[in-house]
Amino acid sequence: MALESLDIRRRSASQTRAPDVRKHTEVAKLIDISRCIGCKACQAACMEWNDLRDEVGLTNGTYNNPIELTDRSWTVMRFYEEELADKGLQWLIVKDGCLHCADPGCLKACPAPGAIVQYSNGIVDFQQDNCIGCGYCQTGCPFNIPRYGVTDGKAYKCTLCSDRVGVGLEPACIKTCPTQALSFGTKEDMIDIANARLVDLKERGFDKAAVYDPSGVGGTHVVYVMPHGDPALYRMPREASISPLVGLWRSGFARTLGVLTMVSVVVAGFFHWMKVGPVDPDALPPREGE
């Protein structure tokens, strides 16, 4: 919400270009799962900086608290117990939240002009004053991130602290992480750190360790280091991309086809009338037997 309109690179449901004059360096958050201890300090920092207080909910027998992302919980630590053939029982902790795709499915699906924007530094942000609460962003998101306010019906998710980043600060979750599992900087630097970490991990026997920066959505501005490699273990899609159904539904092709269909109906009717004219039995001369 805090950056200026000059910083907007893409704007939902807009057919002309967004302001393009400013070019910021692309930023990224690096989540190194191998360093995370699941302390939830990032969740607390997110609540504090964004001044969000979720309902106190119930427990479902896991450490997940809250259980799910909500309109007021923009990041949630998810805990998974996995029995791995080579490594035995592993406790996997995934900080869930928006990945800030370079090609965001939410932005593609959104029907409200300017309700979702992408800044030139890569952050994808929801502008609740333009949001109409239709739910399309959730349908469009490959990671099932957006959540809706119970009372206002508007969509919310992690802003990557665009207000802090806009004034040169790091996001609140980064600031608070006690184990340096979270880092923030340019996308380039974060990829370098992640790759260096892979070397470490591989030396220590995590030979499947991998960086998660899914190319199906053009790369993301939240990048994971996954020590066991396979994204499915961390409940992330192996091949993340905008669903072809969403692509078709919100494509320029479909929109143009829809408009052409409407125009052809009108044009066909117009020219049929001009060629044939009306059928009017009452204007005919009487027939035999009338």
Place this chain on the structure above:
Amino acid sequence: MANETQRSVTSTPVGARPPERAPRHEFATTRPPDAVQRYSTGERLTHWAVALAYTVLFLSGLALFHPFFYWISFLFGTPTFMRILHPFIGVALGILFFAYAARLWRENLFSAADRLWLRRMFAYMNGREEARVEGKYNAGQKAMYWSMIIMVVGLLVTGIFIWRPYIAPAVPLLGRRIAAVIHVIFAFIMFVGIGIHIYAAVWTRGSMRAMTQGWVSRRWARYHHPGWYDRVARKETVR
């Protein structure tokens, strides 16, 4: 016009009989005494309620489909209100449409004569004689009836699947994606159907009046629906 006033007070033309009894209505209507009733008041009112609902749904759906038409959403007050309204009107259309369609299905069953009508449809559209129609509706109208049933069912079901905040949260994401795509495809097929429906009503003079005032002339009935005229309409008394 002066002679119009004159005509109403001067004597009737030679050969025509003066009216034998007072007109049925105290106010003036243009219904000729020998007109035949085609659509009852109930049918007409339901038809137009569906038409109004469809107009609202089409305009609001279009605003959500293509950003070029987003300005339409401001006709509803705010885009958010339009988004909230759309599914409620959709359910209303579903109820009204099926209440209406339930009364018409028997007369829309295809019969053997419809095949010939469909074969000669394009010739008819190009100014040739219409093939003889046996039922109250011709084969084109019957095809429209059944396709609209499919479209309304499809739009209703898919629309309910993506209805936030009531239903959508319970539907898996894949289901919502499929529903959204089908919803759009059906909406445009329905637009084509409604476009043909409206044009056909304007093209065949007298049909629009049949749906606004309920009556058609005997000649209209004999020309477009001779079977229906012989079975039903012919027996109607001149009033």
